[in-house]
Amino acid sequence: MTSSIHPTVRLNKYQKIRGKWNKRTYTIVRLIGEGARGSIYLALLSQQYVALKISQDSSVVSAEVNALKMLKKVQGQSLGPLLLDVDDVVLGHQTVYAFYVMEYIDGVPLNTWVKQEGLQWLFPASQQLLSQLHQLHNLGHIFGDLKPENILVDRKSKQVRLVDVGGVTPFGRSIREYTTWYDRGYWKLGDRRAEPSYDLFAYAVCLLSMDPHIKIQQMKSKDIEKVIQSATSLKPLHAVIRHALHGEFDTAVEMKHAIEQVNQKQLKVSQTKTSKSNFKMELMGVGTIVTIHFALLYYFIW
Amino acid sequence: MNTGTIRQILLITDGCSNQGEDPVQVSTMIADKGVAVNVIGVLDDDKSEEPTGLSEVNEIAQSGGGISRIVYADVLSETVQTVTRQAMTQTIQGFVSKELKEIFGKETDETDLPPEERGEVQRVVEDLGETVDLQVLILVDTSASMQNKMEAVKDAIDDFILSLQARTGNHYYSIFQFPAKNQVVKELLPWTNDGAKVAKVFPKLAAGGITPTGAALKQVVRSFQNVPNSAEWRDDSDDIIDSSYGTSQ
Structure with a gap:
């Protein structure tokens, strides 16, 4: 019977977790996160860092394992973390807990990353993320619980990775997990049935939440247009965001192209602006930075 | 496969009952009728610790074969979803365990299966959760506090x-409040x-008065007899979810 507040499981540093079925032993390093569905720990398997998710509710583990297996079917770069092991562990007074182990992604949530590195990162990040979403949609599933915390930028590769697959839902089904602010139902702009535009709505809110003027959790009004208007740093993207919020993109690729077009336009604008020496740091494409760098390089060589 | 009907009461309250019957006892009786009792306790914003009165929240749900949560008002929406979904899963899992028992001839929990096979069971549970018909009676505590x-x-x-509305399966819902003027509950x-x-x-949901939780629960459970019988609303006898499930936990 699940009557506890959260299905979290407390493990200690250095605690050994030995799987009942596959007999692998993991050593707990630290807690990474705790949520409504369980706890995630950083753990060591021999010398390898892995992420271990454990829950009092075994159906949480089964469901997420199913989702991770489904994501594996995507060719090329993996969509979610790689699934490494699924097992049970007996703890304390003979209580059995289900857990699964996945690749540890040493990453920074997209919102933190953008705060540190600048809004121009939204362009390459969006390109990557929307391609990944498109692949997922091609498998007939949506991500569901899309929010900045679930989009990690890998520290080493600088690639965007989706984590936390608890919301992955087949098309036509009711969304399994979502977070209020990123849910179109909350804003009264659509239902909670899984279709690609549900993810694109959530991503549009993610974009809005990156604007330093926006504190999405403190928004009292449910009028999304007001939120758009206050996101002044993202002005060039307003049209795209509005489009996504009103479900006018059918596929992730359409949204990706639209953002790319904004990027190209920004590039041209800022180029002319630089030459006129009234360069305004509003929203810069990565291309711009590259151009500036090349300009500087050229200057030094010369 | 013919999917059945899941019946739930969702009680939203902020504290202990102070009049009439013992809600924990009533809740057991309700579970016997095949209706799960879920309870959400709503905390006051200025209270950092769980008030003792709210322990009743867990007890009612426990004896009612349902799920309970104690939360602040600002996360009420998501809690209602989680609780309903988990209780539904729990009911379905109870049914699935029973089926497994028949197949294996002994008490079989989902965790007795190797993780690989568990994934298949989970898929069945999820399919049922999405397609099964759902009746939810929402009972709101509207006492002064x-x-x-x-x-x-x-x-x-x-x-x-x-x-x-996003679910594939049919649903019916009804809303009751307690207490009401001159009566325990009001539809x-x-x-x-x-x-x-x-x-x-x-507009009718206004607060004021005492908290007769037990008596209110007892009265509202009768209302499940009044669920409309539409063509798509299948007969009880077809239920694959055994109505006696609540007692088998």
């Missing part, structure tokens, strides 16, 4: 109906599957 939480309750109910909205009707109820 709930006054400043009513807006959150309305938002949560509104949001909940949206989630019900605010009879059984319906029309999401638009919920808005009309909200």
Whole structure:
């Protein structure tokens, strides 16, 4: 019977977790996160860092394992973390807990990353993320619980990775997990049935939440247009965001192209602006930075 | 496969009952009728610790074969979803365990299966959860202390109906409040599957009075007899979810 507040499981540093079925032993390093569905720990398997998710509710583990297996079917770069092991562990007074182990992604949530590195990162990040979403949609599933915390930028590769697959839902089904602010139902702009535009709505809110003027959790009004208007740093993207919020993109690729077009336009604008020496740091494409760098390089060589 | 019907009461309250029958006892009786009792305890914003009165919240759900959560008003919406979904999963899992027992001839829990096979069971549970018919009776505590939480309750109910509508399976919901003038409970909205009707109820949801939780529960459970019999609303005898499930936990 699940009557506890959260299905979290407390493990200690250095605690050994030995799987009942596959007999692998993991050593707990630290807690990474705790949520409504369980706890995630950083753990060591021999010398390898892995992420271990454990829950009092075994159906949480089964469901997420199913989702991770489904994501594996995507060719090329993996969509979610790689699934490494699924097992049970007996703890304390003979209580059995289900857990699964996945690749540890040493990453920074997209919102933190953008705060540190600048809004121009939204362009390459969006390109990557929307391609990944498109692949997922091609498998007939949506991500569901899309929010900045679930989009990690890998520290080493600088690639965007989706984590936390608890919301992955087949098309036509009711969304399994979502977070209020990123849910179109909350804003009264659509239902909670899984279709690609549900993810694109959530991503549009993610974009809005990156604007330093926006504190999405403190928004009292449910009028999304007001939120758009206050996101002044993202002005060039307003049209795209509005489009996504009103479900006018059918596929992730359409949204990706639209953002790319904004990027190209920004590039041209800022180029002319630089030459006129009234360069305004509003929203810069990565291309711009590259151009500036090349300009500087050229200057030094010369 | 013919999917059955899941029946739930969702009680939203902020504290202990102070009049009439013992709600924990009543809840056991309700579970015997095949109706799960879920309870959400709503905390006051200024209280950092769980008040002792709210322990009753867990006890009612436990004896009612349901799920309980104690939360602040601002997370009420998501809690209503989680609780309903988990209770539904729990009921379905109870049914699945029973099936497994028949197959294997002994008490078999999902965790007795190797993780690989568990994934298949989970898929079946999820399919049923999505397609099974659902009847939810929402019982709102509108005693005086709930006054400043009513807006959150309305938002949560509104949001909940949206989630019900996203499901593939049929649903019926009804809304009751307690206490009411000169009576223990009052039906605010009879059984319906029309999401638009919920808005009309909200102006009537005003708080004031005492908290006869047990008596209120006892009265509302009778209302499951009044669920409309539409053509798609299947007969009880077809239920694959055994109505005696609540006692087998």
